[in-house]
Structures are given as C-alpha cells and as structure tokens.
Amino acid sequence: MKRSTPNTSSAADCPATAAQCTLDCLGKGQKARVCQVEGPNRCRLMELGFTSGTEVEISRRAAFGGPLEVRLRSYRLSLRCEEASSIRVETGSPEFT
Amino acid sequence: MKPTGATVPPDERAAAAADTSRSVPPPPDSSSPARTRTVIAMVGNPNCGKTTLFNALTGLRQKVGNYPGVTVERKEGTLNTAAGPITLIDLPGLYSLTPHSPDERIARDVLLGYRADTPRPDAIVNVVDASNLERNLYLTSQLLDLGIPVLVVLTMNDTAALHGMRVDADALQEALGVPVRAVQAAKRRGLPDLIETLAEVPSQAPPPARTWTLPPTAEREIEEMAGLLQEHDGLSPTAAFTEAALLLGLPDGSPLQQEALRRWSPTVREHIRTDLDAFAAEGIDLSTLITEARYTDVGRLVARALRQEAAVPVTLSDKLDRVFLHRFWGYVIFLVLMATLFQTMFTWASYPADLIAGAVDAAGQWIAARMPEGDLRDLVVNGAVAGVGNTVVFLPQILLLFLFISLLEDTGYLARAAFLMDRLMSRVGLHGKSFIPLLSSYACAIPGVMATRTIESSRARLLTILVAPLMSCSARIPVYAVMIGAFIPATLVFGVQLGGLKLGLTLQALTLFSMYALGTVAAFGMAALFNRTLLKGDGPTFLMEMPPYRLPSLRTVVLTMFERAWLFVKRAGTVILALSIVLWFLSTYPKQPAGTPPSEQMRQSYAGLAGRTLEPFIRPLGFDWKMGIGIISSFAAREVFVTAMGTIYSVSEDAAEDEEKLSVALGEKMKADVNPTTGRPTFTPLVAISLMVFYVLAMQCISTVAVVKRETNGWKWPLFQIAYMTGLAWFTSFLVYQGGRLLGFG
Numbered sequence: 051m052k053r054s055t056p057n058t059s060s061a062a063d064c065p066a067t068a069a070q071c072t073l074d075c076l077g078k079g080q081k082a083r084v085c086q087v088e089g090p091n092r093c094r095l096m097e098l099g100f101t102s103g104t105e106v107e108i109s110r111r112a113a114f115g116g117p118l119e120v121r122l123r124s125y126r127l128s129l130r131c132e133e134a135s136s137i138r139v140e141t142g143s144p145e146f147t
Numbered sequence: 148m149k150p151t152g153a154t155v156p157p158d159e160r161a162a163a164a165a166d167t168s169r170s171v172p173p174p175p176d177s178s179s180p181a182r183t184r185t186v187i188a189m190v191g192n193p194n195c196g197k198t199t200l201f202n203a204l205t206g207l208r209q210k211v212g213n214y215p216g217v218t219v220e221r222k223e224g225t226l227n228t229a230a231g232p233i234t235l236i237d238l239p240g241l242y243s244l245t246p247h248s249p250d251e252r253i254a255r256d257v258l259l260g261y262r263a264d265t266p267r268p269d270a271i272v273n274v275v276d277a278s279n280l281e282r283n284l285y286l287t288s289q290l291l292d293l294g295i296p297v298l299v300v301l302t303m304n305d306t307a308a309l310h311g312m313r314v315d316a317d318a319l320q321e322a323l324g325v326p327v328r329a330v331q332a333a334k335r336r337g338l339p340d341l342i343e344t345l346a347e348v349p350s351q352a353p354p355p356a357r358t359w360t361l362p363p364t365a366e367r368e369i370e371e372m373a374g375l376l377q378e379h380d381g382l383s384p385t386a387a388f389t390e391a392a393l394l395l396g397l398p399d400g401s402p403l404q405q406e407a408l409r410r411w412s413p414t415v416r417e418h419i420r421t422d423l424d425a426f427a428a429e430g431i432d433l434s435t436l437i438t439e440a441r442y443t444d445v446g447r448l449v450a451r452a453l454r455q456e457a458a459v460p461v462t463l464s465d466k467l468d469r470v471f472l473h474r475f476w477g478y479v480i481f482l483v484l485m486a487t488l489f490q491t492m493f494t495w496a497s498y499p500a501d502l503i504a505g506a507v508d509a510a511g512q513w514i515a516a517r518m519p520e521g522d523l524r525d526l527v528v529n530g531a532v533a534g535v536g537n538t539v540v541f542l543p544q545i546l547l548l549f550l551f552i553s554l555l556e557d558t559g560y561l562a563r564a565a566f567l568m569d570r571l572m573s574r575v576g577l578h579g580k581s582f583i584p585l586l587s588s589y590a591c592a593i594p595g596v597m598a599t600r601t602i603e604s605s606r607a608r609l610l611t612i613l614v615a616p617l618m619s620c621s622a623r624i625p626v627y628a629v630m631i632g633a634f635i636p637a638t639l640v641f642g643v644q645l646g647g648l649k650l651g652l653t654l655q656a657l658t659l660f661s662m663y664a665l666g667t668v669a670a671f672g673m674a675a676l677f678n679r680t681l682l683k684g685d686g687p688t689f690l691m692e693m694p695p696y697r698l699p700s701l702r703t704v705v706l707t708m709f710e711r712a713w714l715f716v717k718r719a720g721t722v723i724l725a726l727s728i729v730l731w732f733l734s735t736y737p738k739q740p741a742g743t744p745p746s747e748q749m750r751q752s753y754a755g756l757a758g759r760t761l762e763p764f765i766r767p768l769g770f771d772w773k774m775g776i777g778i779i780s781s782f783a784a785r786e787v788f789v790t791a792m793g794t795i796y797s798v799s800e801d802a803a804e805d806e807e808k809l810s811v812a813l814g815e816k817m818k819a820d821v822n823p824t825t826g827r828p829t830f831t832p833l834v835a836i837s838l839m840v841f842y843v844l845a846m847q848c849i850s851t852v853a854v855v856k857r858e859t860n861g862w863k864w865p866l867f868q869i870a871y872m873t874g875l876a877w878f879t880s881f882l883v884y885q886g887g888r889l890l891g892f893g
C-alpha cells in the first residue's frame with residue numbers, strides 16, 4: 051500500500067482518548083482491541099480476522115525477537131513483529147486494565 | 148457475448164507460478180462442454196480436515212497432516228452415490244478467494260473457473276472447522292456468493308467440545324440457507340447422511356442472496372462494476388457480482404489488484420481507477436468496508452449457531468505449548484528431538500539392516516549354487532541380487548526416518564518448530580514456513596520443493612527451493628551407511644556401555660549427524676548468500692495458524708510409513724534393478740582375453756572407461772576411477788552409488804574365491820581394495836569423508852531438477868542450482884581431502 055487508508059468505520063471503536071499502540075508493543079498476556087491495519091499485508095490480516103474492534107491477546111512471544119503468537123476469534127495465529135507493527139490496537143478500555 | 152477465451156490475459160501463465168498446467172482461463176462463468184460427471188470441489192481453510200473427509204468419501208489415501216498446507220495440489224477421486232458416481236476434487240486450503248500463496252491460487256483458480264484443465268465445479272463442499280467457526284465462515288461468506296450450490300460440512304466437532312463449544316448444525320443451516328452436516332470423518336460418523344445429501348446438492352438451487360450489506364455508496368459501486376463486467380466481459384449476473392466484490396476488495400495499488408485487473412477489459416480497468424480514486428479522496432477504503440461487512444455478517448451467524456456450553460478451559464494444547472514453545476526449554480527440546488532422530492537412525496536401524504543384509508547374501512549364494520557358472524549367473528548374482536540387495540538394506544533406516552517425520556507432522560509439532568525457527572530462518576531470508584519443506588527434504592527433496600507452495604513470499608519461496616536439495620535426503624543414507632559402517636569405528640564418544648549395548652553417542656552416529664548438519668548449514672549459508680546477492684527485494688511475510696496438538700492415529704502413521712517404504716522397495720525393484728543390470732553389462736564388456744585379471748577387466752570395460760575419463764577431475768578430492776563410475780551413475784539416483792560399487796567390486800573379484808567373497812559385505816570389499824600402483828588402500832577414512840561430503844552437497848537427482856523446473860517455470864533456476872551445488876561440492880570435498888592430508892590424515 052502506498053496510500054495511507056483513513057478508516058472511517060473504525061472511528062467509533064477507537065476513541066481518541068484511548069491508549070493506542072501497535073500490536074508488537076504489547077507484552078505476553080496483554081489484551082487489546084484492533085483499531086486499524088496498515089501495510090502490505092493489510093488485506094490478508096483483515097481476512098484473518100483483524101477487523102476493527104476485534105479483541106486480540108498476545109499469548110506468546112518467541113525468544114530473540116522471534117514471532118508473536120496472537121489469540122483472536124478463538125484461534126491462534128503467529129506473525130512476525132514487522133507484521134504486528136502494522137496493526138494498531140487500543141488498550142485503554144477498562145476491561146483490559 | 149465474447150467468444151470463449153477472448154479475455155485470456157497473456158501473463159496469466161506467469162501469474163500462476165506454481166501451476167503445473169498451462170492455465171488459459173475461459174471466462175469464469177463458461178459452463179464446460181461435454182461434462183459427463185458431476186464435479187464437486189472440497190473447499191475450506193487450511194488444516195480444517197478436507198483431505199481426511201476426501202479420503203473417507205473416496206477411499207483414497209491422500210496425505211493428511213496436522214499443519215496448514217499439507218495438500219498443495221488438486222487431487223481427484225470418485226464417490227459412488229445412489230444417484231451415480233460423482234467426481235470429488237480435493238483442493239489446497241485457502242483463507243479467502245484472494246490468494247496470497249501459490250497453493251491458495253490453485254484452489255481459487257479451480258473455484259472461479261480460471262483453469263482450462265479443470266471444469267468449474269457443479270457444487271462446493273465447504274469444510275468448516277467447528278472449533279474455529281468465525282474465521283472459517285468468512286470464506287463461506289465468499290463461497291455463497293459464487294452462485295454454485297454449497298453444502299457445509301462441520302468437522303472437528305470433538306475439538307470444539309474440548310473448548311467447551313458446540314456448533315448447532317440445524318441453527319447454522321437455517322441461518323445460512325444451505326444444508327449443513329456434522330461429521331467425524333476419521334470415525335466415519337455422519338458419512339451415510341452426508342453422502343445422501345451430497346448426491347442431491349448439485350441439483351439444488353444456488354444459495355440465497357447475500358446477507359452482508361455495505362453503505363449505499365459502496366453498494367452502488369459494486370453494482371456498477373458488476374454491470375460493467377456483464378457488459379464488457381460477458382459474465383453472468385452472479386459471476387459478475389462475485390468478481391466485482393473480489394476486485395473491489397483488493398488493496399488499491401497491490402500486485403494482486405494489478406493481476407486481477409489484467410483479467411478484464413480496458414473499460415473496466417479505467418472505470419475502477421477513477422472510482423477508487425474518488426473513494427480515496429473521501430477517505431473511504433472499499434476493501435476494508437467489504438471485509439468488515441462480511442465479518443459483521445459472520446458474527447450474526449456465529450451468534451445463532453455457536454453454543455458456548457462451558458467456560459473456556461485451559462486446553463491440553465495450551466499446557467503442552469508452555470513447555471514446547473518455552474523461550475528456553477522449547478529450543479532444548481527441539482535439539483534433543485533432532486539428535487534422537489539421528490541416533491536412533493544409526494543405532495536401532497543397524498539390527499534389522501544386518502538381518503536384511505544376511506538374507507540378501509543367503510539369496511545370492513542360494514542362486515549361485517543352483518545356476519551353472521557363466522555370464523548369466525554373474526548377471527543374476529552380481530548384477531541383480533547384489534544391486535537391489537545393497538539398496539534394500541537401508542530400508543530400516545528409511546522407515547525410521549519416515550516414522551519420525553510422520554509423527555512430527557501428525558502431532559502438530561511441525562508448526563511449533565516453524566514458530567521456534569522463524570527468527571533464525573528470517574536472518575537468511577527464509578521463512579518459518581520454510582522449515583516444513585526443508586524438513587521434508589530430509590526424506591526427499593521432491594515433496595520438499597512442492598511444499599514451498601504454502602510460502603506467501605515469492606522470494607522466500609524461491610530461496611527455499613534453491614537450497615532444499617542440500618538437505619540430506621534419504622537417498623543419501625545408503626552412501627553414508629556403507630561409508631560410515633566400513634571406515635568409521637563405533638567407539639563411544641560419550642555415554643555408557645552395558646555389555647554389548649552402547650547407550651550414548653557413538654562416533655558413527657556423530658559422523659552421520661555431521662553429514663546432516665553439513666547439509667543443513669550449507670542450506671542456510673547458501674540461502675544467506677543468495678539473499679544478500681541474487682534476490683534482493685520484498686521482506687517476507689510470515690503468518691501461520693497454530694494447530695492444536697492431536698494424538699496421531701497409529702493406523703495412519705503406520706500406513707503412511709509402509710506406503711512410503713513400499714515406494715522405495717518398488718523403486719529398488721524397477722529403476723535400481725534395471726540400472727544394476729545395465730551397470731553390470733557396462734562393467735563386464737568388452738570382454739578381455741581369457742586370463743586377464745578381473746580388476747584389469749573392470750578397468751578396460753565401458754564403465755571403467757567412463758570412470759577413468761572422470762578421474763582427473765576427481766583425483767584432487769581423493770577419488771579414483773571406480774568412485775567415478777559411482778558418481779556418474781548417481782545422477783540417475785544417489786542410492787545407485789552403492790549399487791554401482793557393489794557391482795564393480797563383485798565383478799572385479801577373483802572368480803576362484805567367488806563364493807566365499809560373495810558373503811563379504813560391500814564395506815569389507817572396499818576396505819580390502821588396494822591401489823595397484825601405490826600399494827596403499829584406495830579407501831581411507833579421509834576418502835570416505837570426502838566422498839560423503841561430496842554426496843551431501845552435489846545435485847545428483849534428475850527428478851529434483853524436473854520438479855524445480857516445473858515449480859519455477861523454466862530452466863534458469865534448476866540449471867543455476869546444478870551449477871552452484873556441483874561447484875560447492877567439489878570445493879568443499881577438495882578442502883576436506885587436501886586439508887586432511889596436510890594435517891596428516893589418510
């Protein structure tokens with residue numbers, strides 16, 4: 051993707067006040083909600099279920115900066131930090147703290 | 148309407164990189180002429196149990212395994228129903244109709260009728276993993292739009308129950324408007340009912356109109372595009388809608404979008420460009436809207452059909468992964484598993500191997516005693532029996548290797564290994580998913596190269612193909628085993644000795660392990676080199692679903708093991724037998740005058756001539772002309788080396804001692820061989836190691852060359868591969884042999 055994709059539909063799920071970060075910043079066991087996906091794998095990641103508002107949990111991080119394992123929509127997916135960094139998530143809501 | 152084939156894009160062939168067929172797609176909605184039988188395609192996400200069901204329905208035994216991406220080809224079978232026979236097509240798994248890897252592309256092309264050699268299916272069996280309902284139904288949502296009758300089959304209901312979930316098939320059927328059946332294929336539960344429904348499905352009405360909706364502007368856009376596709380590309384209304392939704396769902400500016408656009412007429416292309424720009428200006432991304440609309444609709448279905456019956460328990464898979472994927476212990480376990488493999492292959496397998504060797508000798512002697520002396524007896528005993536026997540001896544080792552790989556595949560550990568290894572792999576431009584092809588290449592590079600179809604990144608895929616044949620395949624085992632058995636002592640490196648039983652690592656096992664390690668290190672090293680020099684470009688993507696652990700079915704494991712072993716025996720009985728006989732002729736003729744010593748006769752034979760021609764090139768590696776014959780004949784298949792050596796040493800034996808010598812194993816004969824000019828043994832441990840190193844690294848397999856040519860669409864990469872591997876083998880053996888001599892070995 052060359053263009054950034056402003057995502058109107060996710061605005062409701064992503065209040066400007068909530069704490070936002072990318073998925074690779076989260077630690078093991080942390081939960082968050084997807085806001086927006088960017089980057090070259092956006093299409094595939096969304097098809098795999100990373101649509102805005104989806105709840106995700108980091109279930110594992112491999113050693114030496116290896117892949118992360120994420121639990122979403124009741125399955126487990128592993129992806130590299132590079133891919134995870136293209137997923138913006140929101141950790142602010144009370145249920146995750 | 149345009150005539151059939153009018154929309155064939157010239158570059159479609161290149162696009163279908165992994166496709167074995169020449170794909171010249173007819174327009175997607177063309178109904179294929181002269182269709183005799185109903186065709187039903189099995190479609191679903193990777194690892195959801197399609198092949199298990201396919202096997203249960205057709206009685207075939209296609210490969211099943213517990214990791215995503217087992218099936219990478221289209222497979223056909225026949226199901227007999229009350230309404231007559233039906234052709235079932237098993238397809239690779241796919242997450243959506245937008246393919247991101249070559250195996251997904253094959254499935255997509257069959258479904259959308261882009262392939263000339265496969266008729267578009269009359270109906271779809273959509274296999275849905277009940278333990279992962281939401282993501283599986285995303286694909287279902289796309290399939291329902293195709294306008295072909297769909298039957299949904301729920302698998303993995305037992306796994307879902309372990310998670311405290313149950314999918315209500317009736318509720319799902321009502322919500323989707325298409326038949327839904329639950330089965331457990333391996334136990335044949337629910338199959339009779341399924342077959343009955345299957346027979347009726349093709350004649351059923353297509354699924355009801357879609358239930359997902361978009362904001363009005365986006366709706367209008369899809370309708371508009373569908374109209375254009377109908378008008379300019381001659382699609383039917385349903386096909387046009389499907390294609391329009393798929394086209395608009397592609398990320399703008401991506402290669403996928405460019406490829407898809409080439410399929411349609413210029414009017415469509417220009418129109419979509421303007422429209423997408425207009426949407427972009429308003430900050431709307433259609434692909435996001437479409438995906439989210441589908442998932443919203445799926446959420447509604449899930450709410451109706453999924454019953455969460457208990458709190459989500461911590462499953463056994465979770466508990467096991469705390470150990471197997473542990474940041475420290477995970478790697479320790481991985482290394483221990485790999486080390487165990489090599490140790491068992493060498494120690495355990497030697498007992499049955501000795502038994503087989505004894506039986507082969509006995510057979511040879513039995514025949515020798517009953518046949519009149521002469522060329523025919525020589526041919527049978529020295530050519531056929533010695534040749535085939537020398538290969539079959541390695542059956543136990545090969546069985547053990549296959550058993551081990553099959554256990555890794557069926558338990559689900561392979562996906563864990565890919566997870567653990569991804570970091571290391573990515574350093575050299577490979578991919579966590581490259582681990583599976585590379586590990587399969589320990590058995591044989593051919594399925595290994597095929598398995599790369601699951602890798603999304605074309606660069607990581609090509610790298611994996613280029614280095615996969617360096618992984619030490621089972622055809623090299625005979626070479627190692629003969630050399631190690633004859634020249635490497637079985638001293639204990641560490642461990643304990645209990646009487647005759649050695650527990651621990653022997654020097655022999657360590658040498659075998661070193662050969663595998665060399666191949667593996669070479670594969671990684673060359674990948675790193677190519678990654679830096681030849682193939683720069685896009686960073687690879689790694690997205691892999693982690694399957695739950697499953698108890699392997701003993702029946703499947705044993706059956707697969709024997710099936711593969713049978714292929715090996717069959718090869719020994721046909722190809723190797725034929726080659727043995729040819730070799731025997733080449734090393735027996737032209738006949739020298741009576742009284743010539745057998746070794747001189749061998750030297751003057753056709754085979755001897757070939758070996759001596761090659762000798763100057765391999766002399767620096769420590770090899771003589773006899774090994775030259777072995778190396779030349781290995782280009783047909785590596786294990787022929789052993790056969791060739793067996794034939795050479797049997798033929799060049801003194802006729803007088805024939806019968807006693809026959810019982811002496813090949814290794815002993817090689818040990819006894821002395822260079823007539825220097826008086827020193829032809830084989831020393833150093834020569835043996837140099838030879839093994841050559842076999843680890845050289846490309847000596849015609850079948851692999853053929854598969855690489857097919858998978859990379861041309862001669863460029865296979866020729867490159869032959870060149871670099873042969874060069875690498877020569878230089879490494881040269882270094883080993885000359886270095887070893889400088890250090891005073893051999």
Ligand SMILES: Nc1nc2c(ncn2[C@@H]2O[C@H](COP(=O)(O)OP(=O)(O)OP(=O)(O)O)[C@@H](O)[C@H]2O)c(=O)[nH]1
Pocket residue numbers: 191192193194195196197198199200210211212213214215216217218219238239240241302303304305306330331332333557697
């Ligand atoms: N528990 C359980 N396991 C199943 C069931 N059906 C299949 N399996 C197992 O699930 C794994 C995957 O099965 P496959 O049939 O290879 O799946 P596939 O959909 O063909 O996979 P790909 O070819 O990789 O797309 C295997 O280990 C099967 O033994 C089921 O109903 N219950």
Ligand SMILES: [Mg+2]
Pocket residue numbers: 197198199210211217218238239240
């Ligand atoms: Mg399969």
